[in-house]
Amino acid sequence: MRIGELSRATGVPVRLLRYYEQQELLTAHRTPGGHREYEADAPVQVGRIRALLAAGLTSRTIRELMPCWEDGRLHPCVRDRLTAQLAELNTRIGELSTARDALADLTALSPKRPDGASGGASGNGPGPSMTRLVGAVPTCCTPGGAVTRVVGWWRPGAPVPPRPLPRRWISR
Incomplete structure (x- = not known):
């Protein structure tokens, strides 16, 4: 599957697919003419990447988690890491909520x-x-x-x- 076909199949722009490859989230083989060729399961991999990015994980973390997929699910060994990421996200949400409340208070004084x-x-x-x-x-x-x-x-x-x-x- 070439990059244009993968883009059409997933709805992800070609430029973003190249970025995924640069970040080592997605692998492509080169044809003798230099074109990218993706495996048949590349649309599934792109879907996983998108889901992990939507969950707020960094490219580095996703790169480390990509080998941990089994039968369409993440292996139980990564549960602790995802739980820690969730706790960090909840902390950031609390901090942002506090900042929003402080800004609302300042706005009310103006x-x-x-x-x-x-x-x-x-x-x-x-x-x-x-x-x-x-x-x-x-x-x-x-x-x-x-x-x-x-x-x-x-x-x-x-x-x-x-x-x-x-x-x-x-x-x-």
């Missing part, structure tokens, strides 16, 4: 801009329905990073101020 995005400040403007656009703008929120103050008023329900802000609204 006042909303008149356009509904986070950051900036709003206050009372002239008239009951006018809101001060922004008192001071952090340089991270402005194009070019040089803006220190924006002057302008915005009526809720009116079109959102354009991005980037018009020069007449900006004082440096």
Whole structure:
């Protein structure tokens, strides 16, 4: 089976099949003309590689596990290794969950801009329905990073101020 046929049979791009070969996850023999020839069971091997990658295993780990397949299942000798990988993944998920919660807390502390995005400040403007656009703008929120103050008023329900802000609204 040639690489194009394997790609069509598995739905995996040719470039990725070459990468699998480079990482020694998949083997191909060369024809006298230099073309790759894969064994008849190559689609099954590619399916295993995809399943192991989807499980979060590295190419190195997959390379070490590929000889451990018996009758379409992994040999029991690799159970401890997979259990350790699962424990590591659960630890990372816990860390990411903690980071997400901390970021959500920080986001809740940040006042909303008149356009509904986070950051900036709003206050009372002239008239009951006018809101001060922004008192001071952090340089991270402005194009070019040089803006220190924006002057302008915005009526809720009116079109959102354009991005980037018009020069007449900006004082440096």
